[in-house]
Amino acid sequence: MTLAERLTRLRYNRVPDHLLGEILAKNWTDNLVPFAFLIVVVATFGTLLPGFFSTASVIDTTRQLGEFLIVVIGLTVVIIGGGIDLSVGSIFALSAFSTLMTIYVGGASPGVALAAALGSGALFGAFNGFLVGYLRLRAFLTTLVTLIIGRSLYDILITTWGTRLQSSPIFNDSFDAIGMNSVAGLPISAWIAVAFTILAHLMMSRSRMGWHFTAVGGARRSAYNVGIDVRRAVFLTYVISGVSSGLAGYLFAARLSGVGPGTGWGLELSALTAAVVGGNSLGGGRGSIPKGLMGALAVLLTTNGLIRMGAGTGTSQMVVGLMLAAAIILDVRWLKNRHKVLSEVYVAPLHHAMQPAVSAQPGSGTSYALNDALASAEPIALGTVEGPEDVILDADDNLYAGTRHGEIVRWFAPDYTRSEVFSHIGGFPLGLAMDRAGQIVTCVGAMGLYGVSKAGEVTELATETRRSLLSVVDDARLRDPNDCDIGPDGRIWFTDSTTRYDAHDWALDSIESRPTGRLLVHDPKTGKTRTVLKKLRYANGVCLSHDGQSLLIAESWACTVHRYWIAGPKEGQLETVIRDMPGYPDNINRASDGTYWMAWLGMRTPSFDLALRHPAMRRRMTRNLPQDEWLFPNINTGGVVKFDDTGRIIATMGDLGGAAHPMVTSIREHKGWLYIGGILNNRIGRIRLPGADPDWTSWESYWGARP
Amino acid sequence: MTTTQRLRPRATQEGIVLLMALLLFAGFTVTLDGFLSAANLLNIVRSVSVLGVLAAGMAIVVIGRGIDLSMISIMVVTVAIQLQVMHGGWSTGAAMALAVAIALGLGAMNGYMVAYAGVSALFATLASGAFIFGFVRSQILRQDSITLPDDATTLLALGSARVLGLPLDVLAFAFVVVLGWAALRWTRQGRFLYLMGDNFQAARTTGIPVRPLIVVSFMASAVLAWAAGLTSAISLQSVNTRIVNSTLLYDVILVVVIGGIGLSGGKGGMRNVVVGAFLIGVLLNGMTILNLPNIHQNLIRSVILLAAIILDGQLNPRDEQTSQQGDI
CATH class of the missing domain: 1.10.3470 (ABC transporter involved in vitamin B12 uptake, BtuC)
Structure with missing residues (x-):
């Protein structure tokens, strides 16, 4: 430097x-x-x-x-x-x-x-x-x-x-x-x-x-x-x-x-x-x-x-x-x-030097090299669904996703052509998780954490946390709850991406690159919500490990995945599992072979990486240029990455043409299929996973194994 | 207009008021001695002439969906300055030019606050009225009352002049009404003013220069305020600045509202001013002949004004689509 x-x-x-x-x-x-x-x-x-x-x-x-x-x-x-x-x-x-x-x-x-x-x-x-x-x-x-x-x-x-x-x-x-x-x-x-x-x-x-x-x-x-x-x-x-x-x-x-x-x-x-x-x-x-x-x-x-x-x-x-x-x-x-x-003075960018990443160029031979596997995904609800940020399936193979209209929609197995509004939430449901009883827990953008029973009844779980002592902005409020997962003891771990911007202003948060994201935990037994980690650059996906001892957290604007230990000898410790990825990570979910799936919402570009080192330029940009001309993360190409507990990258998939799945925000493996969601997409995609266990479901492997 | 509306003519406020005025007129004719005499009839017209000129100015602003609460202040201030500089040796013409220039400036100031600063006309003119009078009274004028200088022979002569037996103030009222009618009816700006008052947003979208038009309407009302003040000063031979604290302003609003010029704008014209002034003239004259004390007259007039506003509210209900949040 x-x-x-x-x-x-x-x-x-x-x-x-x-x-x-x-x-x-x-x-x-x-x-x-x-x-x-x-x-x-x-x-x-x-x-x-x-x-x-x-x-x-x-x-x-x-x-x-x-x-x-x-x-x-x-x-x-x-x-x-x-x-x-x-x-x-x-x-x-x-x-x-x-x-x-x-x-x-x-x-x-x-x-x-x-x-x-x-x-x-x-x-x-x-x-x-x-x-x-x-x-x-x-x-x-x-x-x-x-x-x-x-x-x-x-x-x-x-x-x-x-x-x-x-x-x-x-x-x-x-x-x-x-x-x-x-x-x-x-x-x-x-x-x-x-x-x-x-x-x-x-x-x-x-x-x-x-x-x-x-x-x-x-x-x-x-x-x-x-x-x-x-x-x-x-x-x-x-x-x-x-x-x-x-x-x-x-x-x-x-x-x-x-x-x-x-x-x-x-x-x-x-x-x-x-x-x-x-x-x-x-x-x-x-x-x-x-x-x-x-x-x-x-x-x-x-x-x-x-x-x-x-x-x-x-x-x-x-x-x-x-x-x-x-x-x-x-x-x-x-x-x-x-x-x-x-709006003139609110955006205050930081200097943020991203480290060089391994290439994701198709054909470059690296573990991150994108292929065209997602392009051939079989579409579900094409043109009738708007913004399925996350998808989840129940024991009867029915498919659920949140939509931009503030609803959770259910598509019926086996062909997913019939659908119904499962539950009206009123806000945009983002991350979804399913608890031991089969009830859905969802992070609703700008609202908080909500539970949806099997009958579709909505209950409020958490809408606020303890306010920080010195924060000017009201950080008691959950401004951008993004993804959640449930620990073996029933505690719900979830992320709040930023305290400074509303969900639809995520681009401003990326331009500012100020770490204000948080990891929170809600305990349904006491009804209390607690802030666990702070200062994450857009805290996004969260996923319990297969053994239930730790959780994986995606930090989008840092292109990093962390592990936070919630049990065992390392309880309370944070370690970095993957750093300097070529893509911006989103939701993370468990895979059938003991590894993990991670969605990439977009890919890093040299131009934006350079811009992150020039905060004055970014500030001038937001003040003087119309929004259409801003530099912000490229979301025209995303992908799906598979990695194991050590952070080793096993596979990477993409959609090079960008027609089917340009921006991927979630993936869910279920009975040999991989279901793909995207917050700006008009479909849910699924691809068959060759060699994957055709009976494996995330719920069964996680909850079924635990008494 | 639909057929049913045409078949059943609606009772317009103007019609009601005219009818009331005529009934009152008939009633006073029967009950009061000397009411119908030529001298008294001239009195009635004279008593509302100055009021009528002021109401004509107010009407122009109200048609454009504004209101000018600073008219009395402007009237007093411009005429008082004019007379004071004439005492200081200015010629009649120069003093008059100065007064008109001040009136135009004050009107432009009001218009600027309303059109460009975006302040509601009520508050803008309430504040400017207080400021204008306070400033001129404390900084420029030396006394409450200023007389017409003895050497202002032209003005003094005008005071006693008669054309067809009519004194100056009546002629001034007639002149202003005709001029105002022609301007509202035949000029492009006049037509635009109605459109602007009827639906401001539509007028603006159509490309009508609404902001300059607002400024012009306030300048017109300010100049008419000066004209009314001068007319009154000529016939009374002096100007008393204390009328700022009187109920004159409310009488002006009374004439406009009672004549049927809806405060929501875009409606009415000079004819309504004449009708409103006629009713008020008959009423004032009758009450004076009945020898009612001034304070009781005030009460009666204000109650009538309230009734007129309630009626206006019922006949011209506020349009929730075109009225803006905070339009009070």
Whole structure:
């Protein structure tokens, strides 16, 4: 290796480029910009205004913040649900008015007043919710009009009752205390706001109702299709917003013991700005209570700061308008371009120097030399099956394979012309195995490990494992379960090819060549799943050895087969059986003569081997070229390889023309025939194995020999 | 159109509103003294002229499936700047050119946000309205109210001029309606605007320059906002920036919606503006003669607007196929 290549290797294999993409893929990155903005606001006013952080100033701010925050949170819930509530200012004013009426005209206790405030808020909110949710009116205009209705109503009420309120002889100390007193240094209203925020956050993030709101806001039609009562959910968001504004109005009334003509005027604009500046997307589905909190802080500090700096009429309106426009434009652009940015930075290739391989050229005389044996395979289900990644046969010789449509299909012996859908899985079934009872176990792409009983009933076995401590990407999830086999004790060993890409993006994983594949084991007795091995370059086929002491694992992008000992003196050890093959290995299965069959999904090419040593070139390639023009593993020619326990290659077969079996992903020997599957193929092939035991079945030899 | 539809004419909103207006008109004629006098009838028309000009601008945007909530801000701001520079010694023509240029610029800004930045028209114009007024009021204008300068003789003369006994604001409304009707009916852009409002995606796919068209529609509404402001300033001899905080904007939307221009776009025209303005004019005039306090009038008008929106929602239900996710 030259010095330049060593430096390249150092640069690309030591600098964790992949983390940037993984972090950007997280939903919480949406919070970074609002958070940075909040910091800038605090820093700016903290510097410009002396005494901005003094205790008196902070307490004064928190008093107002409490009310404002509660309003913003109600609005945030509506926005997450896909609507908008502009009438918050009117609800706020009306609730404050009903609070004061109850106390100073009705002479009731603060508790009754609270009920009155919340009740009028809920009533107004229910009115909005009925119009928008059940009558399906456009939220913006409807609440704009109810804003005016509420405001006119308030104006009429305050004109009629204003003097009586002001000249009321009643004094209510406990009511005043709510507005004036502090507990542990914070005003009561601030404590209420904190409790309310936590409650709202729990509701949105942990409760069924909150999830329904998010679902409705994110995709109304889909929410309806999965059975959510969409209209009721929308209705409830407005009720929640009404109650929030009612509570805020109550606190306002308690703080000032009075209302004026301007109470709550313009509140909708600043509350809306706060919700959006915090990063809640208008249109719904994307947002959270903490975002509302950040936005409320940023907007309130800004407007308060401007007032204290002595800015003139209209300034705060200007700033709020500017913030709103900027936040919406930023949000729209970010939503639109997020996936582009992500796809630009997500792929982070490594330097990977493949060692020279033995030639597989036909006629080269090596043990890997491909012949044309697979070309004459007898086709089964030609043109009617799509993507049989793996095939398996039962005791009655019936043939099973997973298909791209999310089903396991059964073809009936002896001629395999009749078929039925054996079981509908819903995801793409990849590797198949059969346990002692004859039940099928399958790795379903992007879903997990599932069991299918003889009657075709599906049970979930494993869909997650323990999360690694330092992984940014969520590796608890099984992203690409690929192949499985079952140990003599019933434990199911299976591979998860990569934690960074979905199954259909396997080409990107090969281009990146980052070892993130895993070997996992699921114990049906305890129901627990455990990660056994990590850092495999596309962990693929897995197969128990004939003696049940170890398992063979294919590492596709490393062109290597490993043996992992699960019993005996070497238990827990990993050793390499075959290295530097000329093809990319896929599934491995047992053969009748005590050896193993291995499928090759494709062949190495000098060009791609060279590309693997130039990570910068591969990164430029994925960024600048359309997918059709990328260099990735050649899958136009695959093959079948037979090897023994020592790793010696016994035979190699191929399809040189590529018409019948270009890419081979699995093979299964059964009663003297070899069945061949391919994930992109339109058939299952079978060839007769001359000299093979005509009665041997994999299940009988493996399970039949074990008591 | 199918046969059954032709045989049974549907009760269009425009028809209903016209009928309501006529009934109201008849009712006031019978019950209110002096309602039918020529002076009062002129009053009715005058009272809605400025509103009508604004509604014509709003109608253009709404037909293209947009909405312009910044119209009042633009109206106040352009006229206030025009009068302020005239106080500073600018000629009437130069000041007017400046005001029009500002209006066009602000309209283009709105249009840019909607068409190119992809922000929904509601939010874009809500934000720009607040920003425009806040900026101009805090940075440029010195007081809330600006009068017409005494030496602006042309404008002052226009205020008292009568053509066929009709004052300037009525003529302005009539002129705008005819011009708007011709533009929507006879120009290619006018026809495109309907197609764009009816099915945006189809218009875009057909190759209609939808983005420039959106910008132009917002520029048109901004210029009409300025025209309405100037007309009002000429007849009142001054402009008060505080009307930004009034319910004028909702009256404009009320005229448009109640006249039958569906908020989902692609429907209606200047005739609907006239019908809507007529109903509002009769209503306002009747309520004023009945001596209802302003705050009660606001309540009644907003309830009517809500009823109109509910009716609009029933007559023009939102099309789930062409409306987009997040279209609120």
